[in-house]
Amino acid sequence: MKPAKAGDLKARVLSALVLAPVVLGAVWIGGWVFHALLAFGSVIAVSEWTNIVPSARRLPSRLMAAIGILVALMAHIAAGPATALGAAAAFAVLTAIVGGGSDRGLLGFGVFYVAIGMAGLMWLRDLPDTGLSLFMFVLIAIWATDIGAYAAGRSIGGPKLAPRISPKKTWAGLIGGMVSSALFGWLVAIAFGAARPDIAVVVGAIVAVVGQAGDLFESAVKRRYNVKDSGQLIPGHGGILDRIDGLLAAAPVLALFHAAVGTGLSWW
Template sequence: MKTRAITGFFFIAVLIGAVLLGPYVFVSLFSLIAAYCVYEFYRMVHTENTQPLVFLGVGVAALGLILVDMVLLGLLSYAVLPLGVTAVLLLYIAALFRKTVHPIQDVAYSLFGLIYAAIPFGFFMSLGFVNGIYNAYIPLGFLILLWTNDTGAYLAGRSIGRRKLFERISPNKTWEGFFGGAVFAALAGFILSYYFGILPLWCWVCMGLIIAIFGTLGDLVESMLKRNVGVKDAGNLLPGHGGLLDRFDGLLVAAPLVYLFLKSIL
């Protein structure tokens, strides 16, 4: 428990620092995190019969993220983004030269790793530029709402949790925990509206509810994935917490939807 607490403290401090230190640090750190999450995914699903193109897949993810970063920072135009999509074709071609048992399955897992673990971080980083110029308070608020939801769900589930949410996938999650997390996230959104004035109160509360719903689903999706491949954690990079995918599972589903919500109203 002590190791978990220490790791969690420094992990949160690094993330908050990266958001507050400006756009270059923000996109650089989260691009590295995204690329490592893709690597964790490939390592997690790798078996004798499933061999994703690890290095090429991570390279394609890194290239795509770098292009997104440069567009967000105003160094390149949106016209370069198709280059990242075109690079995906390298996965098809490379599979021709590998003597593996199931090459199409390998390509499928390689592509899914990009969709699941890389693209959502592009949406998350875009939250910092949703108004065209960098504003740290929106991605920082997102992270605070995500952590608040997790904390509220844990406390409510531990104290009053009775009815299982998805017992087949995650036996410890309960409906009481889910609603407790949603209440905590909505209250956090209410508080953030006073300290982070960039968005109106109703926007922050809606963000909290979106994160509560889809962040929980993201957690369940990763639990389903880990059960499918028979592992407890996605990695061991963070002592007491597992891998980076284990810490960002909620973000992977919630971030694209929060970005689309904000773009539709701003």
């Protein structure tokens, strides 16, 4: 693995210092401020997807996908996640039809893919009383996964996790990410007074695996079309999709766990 260039590292750090307070501030405030940030990020993310996956009519497909995400967002606010995903599915089909091309199915799937992640993130943050803490749990768990995987992968190395998809990822990195996510998930649970921090350790490790799967999924799509980054919006980091691929996968899984099992376990 090649070391990061000094200029790239500086750009990454500066971008993080600028964006982190904005994101965390919107998450902390919640409500329409958070919804606006989520809408902005979702539209850019789905636009990047339509830029990665080729189509016969790129601009019309991009407009349809962006409209679909906004409609799904409004449907979520008005009627909940099930209605939002139904709207996203309909616009996924419309985007595929409008965009055309040999990979129209994958093109349209991007609308549903981003909408699932958006629904998970919005559902978590909008929960009364526990919304902020659960959102911070998944956010910090994914950040910890990336840091732990990077550190373990560089220092330990070893067998590759998925060499054809992401040659730099290793099994040691995955384990390091799981340990880091479990540790920070436990700390977040303690900080917010969760009832069962021990369960948060297990959930944190699972979130790491799901987040890495989301990362690998986006990597596989980019590799299929020989694309390095989903976009250039964030200096040193690439596009929005490159930064939230893990969250898009992990947020709905955590939301499903909390709704179906977590409430019964009284873990939070």
